[in-house]
Amino acid sequence: MSERWTEDRIAVQSGRTVLITGANSGLGLRSAGVLAARGCRVLLGCRSPERGAAALDSVRESASGPEPVLVQLDLADLASVRSAAAKVRELTGDALDVLMNNAGVMATAHGRTADGFELQFGTNHLGHAALTWLLMPALRGAPAARVVTLSSLAATGARLHLADPNAEHRRYHPSAAYGQAKLANQIFGIELDRRLRAEGSTVLSVLAHPGYSSTGLTANMASSYQNALVRGVIRETGKLGGMLFAQRVEFGALPQLYAATAPDVEGGDYIGPDRFFGMRGQPTKVRTLAAARDPHAGAGLWDLTAELTKVTPDPS
Numbered sequence: 001m002s003e004r005w006t007e008d009r010i011a012v013q014s015g016r017t018v019l020i021t022g023a024n025s026g027l028g029l030r031s032a033g034v035l036a037a038r039g040c041r042v043l044l045g046c047r048s049p050e051r052g053a054a055a056l057d058s059v060r061e062s063a064s065g066p067e068p069v070l071v072q073l074d075l076a077d078l079a080s081v082r083s084a085a086a087k088v089r090e091l092t093g094d095a096l097d098v099l100m101n102n103a104g105v106m107a108t109a110h111g112r113t114a115d116g117f118e119l120q121f122g123t124n125h126l127g128h129a130a131l132t133w134l135l136m137p138a139l140r141g142a143p144a145a146r147v148v149t150l151s152s153l154a155a156t157g158a159r160l161h162l163a164d165p166n167a168e169h170r171r172y173h174p175s176a177a178y179g180q181a182k183l184a185n186q187i188f189g190i191e192l193d194r195r196l197r198a199e200g201s202t203v204l205s206v207l208a209h210p211g212y213s214s215t216g217l218t219a220n221m222a223s224s225y226q227n228a229l230v231r232g233v234i235r236e237t238g239k240l241g242g243m244l245f246a247q248r249v250e251f252g253a254l255p256q257l258y259a260a261t262a263p264d265v266e267g268g269d270y271i272g273p274d275r276f277f278g279m280r281g282q283p284t285k286v287r288t289l290a291a292a293r294d295p296h297a298g299a300g301l302w303d304l305t306a307e308l309t310k311v312t313p314d315p316s
Helices: 024-039 048-061 079-091 119-140 174-198 217-223 227-244 254-261 295-309
Strands: 017-019 041-046 069-072 096-100 147-151 205-206 271-277 280-285
Touching: 017 024, 017 119, 024 041, 024 048, 024 254, 024 295, 041 048, 041 079, 048 069, 069 096, 079 280, 096 119, 096 254, 119 147, 119 174, 119 295, 147 174, 174 227, 174 295, 205 254, 254 271, 254 280
Parallel strands: 017 041, 017 096, 041 069, 096 147, 147 205, 205 271
Antiparallel strands: 271 280
16 A cells, blocks of 8 residues: 555445445545445434434535435444344345444543443444444345444553443543443454454455544534533643644545455455554554454453343354
8 A cells, every 4th residue: 555545546336335324424424425426325324313414415415326325323222223224224135335333432421321331332332333243134245345343543552341341340531431442343343354254254344543533523522521621621632632633534534445445455454544653644554453353352342242232243
């Protein structure tokens, strides 16, 4: 990937269908617009009907192929995840080419999902894992499907607490919880590919991270805090960091677009920016964390996820 890689190098995507979670803003909305412009049928997985409708109108304007479709999806509610998966299988006739696990919440105040899980672990990992398992029949129905799961630089140095993933018996720290959730994304993506390869599947599980990008997550993080002073500090700190270090969302979305479309991508690959300690630059293959490659951690998270979500793992 020494040659500069841009959206223009994405091949025509006619005949392919992609589901993007969190497609109403940031990286997800950008990815949806780019893929729709290349002829892909885009399914926008969004929690808010109003924001989803606005995103649908935006993507529709850039689409050169089939009409994009809005899919109601709240990853913090497993009933919604099951309903969305059933809807996607119906819409695609069990032939889904790409599942882009993009949505996420970052360093929020302590909260719980509809099912009682810690908000970040429940949304970023459990919701996506359940959705992936439920959509595996549709992914197998496509000739060379990919699951693209977003991790983060925040996973570096993070720890996965398999015995207490929901911080019920330890102090909750927003950044540590976010790091755990993004490490779980990385562990799950690698374990998924490990099991797909073992069964001889053509489906690939691939990872990506956007570096430090202006995605709107900081504003969402700030709004989760009740204290006005805390909200203000987070917003202003985020603005300063964005001005100094962040790359625009157009560049931040490139790693996941590469992971979803580039012909040289292989199962287990991790795509991220190539410069400034991985915070910005061109998409390139980077090394996953040693903790994420640990097969014992992978098996442990896999079993725990099945226990918590009550969704049957696939591959089994």
